[in-house]
Amino acid sequence: MTLTLRLQRQLPEFRLDVDVICQEPVTAIYGPSGAGKTTLLNLVSGLARPDTGYVELDGDVLYCSSQGTDRPPEARRLGFVFQDDLLFPHLSVDANLRFGYERVQPAERRFEPGQIIDLLEIGPLLGRPSQQLSGGERQRVALGRALLSSPRMLLMDEPLASLDQGLKSRIIPYLRHVRSDLGIPILYVSHSVAEILELTRQVLVLQQGQVLAHGDFSVVSQDPRVLPLLDEFGFENVLPVEILNCKESACTARCGDQMLRIPFCDRPVGTRLFVGVRADDIILARQPPEGLSVRNRLQGMITEIAAVGATRLVTIDVGHPLVVKVTPEAVADLALAPGLAAWCLIKTHSLRLGPEID
Amino acid sequence: MEILSPAEWEVLGLSLRVALASVTLTLPVAVGVGWLLARCDFRGKLLVDGLCHLPLVLPPVVTGYLLLLAFGRRGWLGPVLESLGIRLAFDWKGAVLASAVVAFPLSLRAVRLAIEHVDPRLEGVARTLGAGAWRVFFTVTLPLAAPGLWVGALLAFARSLGEFGATITFVANISGQTRTIPAAIYTYLNQPAGEAAALRLVWISIGLSLAALVGSEWAARRSRNRQATP
Numbered sequence: 102m103t104l105t106l107r108l109q110r111q112l113p114e115f116r117l118d119v120d121v122i123c124q125e126p127v128t129a130i131y132g133p134s135g136a137g138k139t140t141l142l143n144l145v146s147g148l149a150r151p152d153t154g155y156v157e158l159d160g161d162v163l164y165c166s167s168q169g170t171d172r173p174p175e176a177r178r179l180g181f182v183f184q185d186d187l188l189f190p191h192l193s194v195d196a197n198l199r200f201g202y203e204r205v206q207p208a209e210r211r212f213e214p215g216q217i218i219d220l221l222e223i224g225p226l227l228g229r230p231s232q233q234l235s236g237g238e239r240q241r242v243a244l245g246r247a248l249l250s251s252p253r254m255l256l257m258d259e260p261l262a263s264l265d266q267g268l269k270s271r272i273i274p275y276l277r278h279v280r281s282d283l284g285i286p287i288l289y290v291s292h293s294v295a296e297i298l299e300l301t302r303q304v305l306v307l308q309q310g311q312v313l314a315h316g317d318f319s320v321v322s323q324d325p326r327v328l329p330l331l332d333e334f335g336f337e338n339v340l341p342v343e344i345l346n347c348k349e350s351a352c353t354a355r356c357g358d359q360m361l362r363i364p365f366c367d368r369p370v371g372t373r374l375f376v377g378v379r380a381d382d383i384i385l386a387r388q389p390p391e392g393l394s395v396r397n398r399l400q401g402m403i404t405e406i407a408a409v410g411a412t413r414l415v416t417i418d419v420g421h422p423l424v425v426k427v428t429p430e431a432v433a434d435l436a437l438a439p440g441l442a443a444w445c446l447i448k449t450h451s452l453r454l455g456p457e458i459d
Numbered sequence: 460m461e462i463l464s465p466a467e468w469e470v471l472g473l474s475l476r477v478a479l480a481s482v483t484l485t486l487p488v489a490v491g492v493g494w495l496l497a498r499c500d501f502r503g504k505l506l507v508d509g510l511c512h513l514p515l516v517l518p519p520v521v522t523g524y525l526l527l528l529a530f531g532r533r534g535w536l537g538p539v540l541e542s543l544g545i546r547l548a549f550d551w552k553g554a555v556l557a558s559a560v561v562a563f564p565l566s567l568r569a570v571r572l573a574i575e576h577v578d579p580r581l582e583g584v585a586r587t588l589g590a591g592a593w594r595v596f597f598t599v600t601l602p603l604a605a606p607g608l609w610v611g612a613l614l615a616f617a618r619s620l621g622e623f624g625a626t627i628t629f630v631a632n633i634s635g636q637t638r639t640i641p642a643a644i645y646t647y648l649n650q651p652a653g654e655a656a657a658l659r660l661v662w663i664s665i666g667l668s669l670a671a672l673v674g675s676e677w678a679a680r681r682s683r684n685r686q687a688t689p
Binding site for chain 2: 146147148173174175177178179180181183185187189190191200201204205246247250256
């Protein structure tokens with residue numbers, strides 16, 4: 102998949118100016134509210150027009166202002182899933198699902214309703230009016246509706262933002278199915294790092310209409326301009342771990358060459374998964390502490406201290422970069438500086454279990 | 460005893476025919492113009508909006524006289540229509556046109572409001588699912604605006620039943636052709652011993668108008684309920 106985007110559009114607050122080539126199956130677009138993320142998707146889908154620009158998907162030019170090419174949205178074959186599911190309220194679930202399906206030539210259909218209904222487990226909902234569904238059900242139907250229009254690519258605009266945490270974690274596996282089993286590339290807008298990392302590590306960071314960074318998350322997140330943005334919603338570190346054994350309330354996992362006690366999870370020994378921990382849930386110590394209830398102490402070396410507003414984000418290399426949020430006073434009192442050793446203290450229950458590593 | 464005399468039945472039948480035809484004529488135009496005003500921005504939109512609402516505030520006599528100037532036998536368009544075999548002046552079709560023009564702003568307001576309340580993002584999502592602009596209009600916009608269309612149709616129907624000033628100015632008061640309920644009531648009141656007949660038509664008029672208003676209020680509530688659900 103190759104998606105070439107060169108888009109310029111003057112918005113009331115700023116100028117959107119994007120020039121990127123996306124080649125990964127899933128590219129996440131990350132940025133604060135009002136950064137132009139939704140506008141960008143609208144420009145790609147054809148629902149809005151750029152002032153000038155060029156959009157090409159796998160050699161097919163969808164928009165080119167200099168040649169006057171402007172495919173209408175219905176001819177672009179891009180599935181759009183919105184934050185609000187936007188099911189047609191006057192149609193049943195079944196009719197919603199078939200809305201796009203029936204617009205595709207039979208020879209060009211990539212999926213049959215039965216296949217998608219099974220994948221998303223929405224069979225029991227088919228006869229219901231769309232208003233009678235719960236949030237998670239609605240979003241699954243919206244996803245199914247988009248898939249059945251046989252899109253060449255999915256554009257997803259914060260599809261989980263209006264769902265609570267429990268529902269989010271139930272929908273994400275379906276998105277992973279779409280990505281891995283159906284092989285449909287996705288442009289995924291979100292302002293949740295944790296959510297993005299469930300799907301991809303390829304991130305495009307947008308701020309005030311400009312691309313701040315584009316690439317692998319581990320590289321992008323270390324960009325001094327990106328770090329403050331990540332912190333805006335509570336920066337969540339993501340660490341890859343491997344489960345060694347599980348007992349009653351907690352599991353022991355290996356993170357690099359250090360050990361972590363993580364919340365109990367019913368997964369076999371040897372499973373590799375991501376765990377998340379928020380930057381302000383970590384306590385920093387200069388000496389190995391004694392007599393604390395905290396189970397986890399990761400040793401590492403301070404690599405960077407970034408000033409973000411009234412706080413400081415300290416990056417510690419514990420085998421993986423770990424960002425810890427502290428006050429400027431703490432930096433002064435502990436005389437924190439790059440190159441010094443430090444211990445990161447993390448309560449077991451501050452660790453959030455993330456997805457398994459593919 | 461008969462409820463209504465044959466002449467009164469004729470008046471009632473003609474009134475219903477004129478009102479139904481007027482709705483049929485005015486509603487498609489209201490839907491088109493309503494969509495234009497609700498969804499498009501163009502130069503002179505305020506002017507178009509104002510012109511469309513003019514019949515609501517103009518004295519009906521003025522509307523009727525303008526119609527006479529335009530469509531009368533010696534009007535601007537009269538000869539053209541005549542050559543096509545269409546006669547409006549002093550004909551029931553003229554009564555339909557007069558009613559339709561006067562009822563138009565009422566139905567336009569209702570239809571425009573209904574279309575404005577349809578979430579444009581639903582239309583957008585339908586486009587990305589492969590439906591062209593016309594298909595989106597007929598399969599998404601119109602069905603979602605349907606309760607508002609009913610409101611517009613019923614208001615136009617009620618207004619057409621009550622149309623008097625423009626009709627009598629444009630097509631006069633000809634028995635069996637243009638004598639609708641209001642014109643008949645006016646005629647009976649000017650006849651000796653016509654009061655009983657007039658009163659019967661007054662009751663019918665009240666009944667029909669009330670039914671149409673109750674119907675439109677019911678449709679308006681359905682429309683609000685539909686928009687209230689997520």
